[in-house]
């Protein structure tokens with residue numbers, strides 16, 4: 001199987017967009033990217049907008065060749081927002097999070113609008129929750145809805161397993177570093193070789209994310225590592241909004257290394273330099289004059 005990241009926080013936009021080429025299938029998980037609206041009291045820098053355009057262009061061009069598009073939940077860093085051009089999804093097979101059940105109010109509303117747009121372009125839409133399908137010899141399985149990170153008010157997400165040629169990859173979507181034990185069940189059940197995981201939300205430490213939740217995230221990831229099935233852990237998204245991310249999960253990195261598990265982020269896995277634009281937003285404003293602001 002070949003895994004490529006089309007957009008991710010470590011590459012400069014909020015996203016976990018993953019392209020998996022698995023034997024007979026070309027699958028894109030979460031074809032969206034967005035920018036953090038406010039960071040350090042600052043709006044996104046021009047450089048972030050430019051990166052966002054690049055990522056969206058790449059997602060759209062890769063989607064043209066995809067056999068299957070997966071949408072794990074309805075946050076705009078994971079699927080197109082209203083008003084965005086969606087013609088690139090025309091006629092596509094799309095497996096998505098149940099838009100009516102196990103969903104919060106705002107995501108239900110966003111899903112409804114998106115589904116109306118998909119109808120206009122003849123997309124082949126199916127509910128994915130707890131399902132399993134085959135594309136040739138490639139198996140795609142979905143978890144039951146699990147809580148979005150540490151906050152039940154943010155709704156639910158789906159975790160995805162792609163299995164082909166004896167290899168297994170799990171994409172865990174927005175679990176914020178597996179804050180809850182329920183969120184790791186799908187991973188323990190399927191024992192993937194590679195786990196693509198949303199790391200703990202440490203940039204909100206002390207406000208929307210507590211020290212106890214960070215400890216729980218690390219313990220849950222350690223539990224996964226200890227089982228011995230994992231070879232590659234790609235940790236990204238919420239964790240990459242923190243410039244100190246390595247020191248926050250030092251114990252986990254050491255434990256993984258001692259077991260020969262390669263830990264990296266999406267940028268480095270893809271062969272790109274780590275570029276945490278949102279976390280560096282203050283520095284961007286200091287270094288590069290933003291054409292959109294007075295200086």
Ligand SMILES: [Fe+2]
Pocket residue numbers: 073075148174
């Ligand atoms: Fe989310």
Ligand SMILES: [Fe+2]
Pocket residue numbers: 075077078174237
């Ligand atoms: Fe997200």
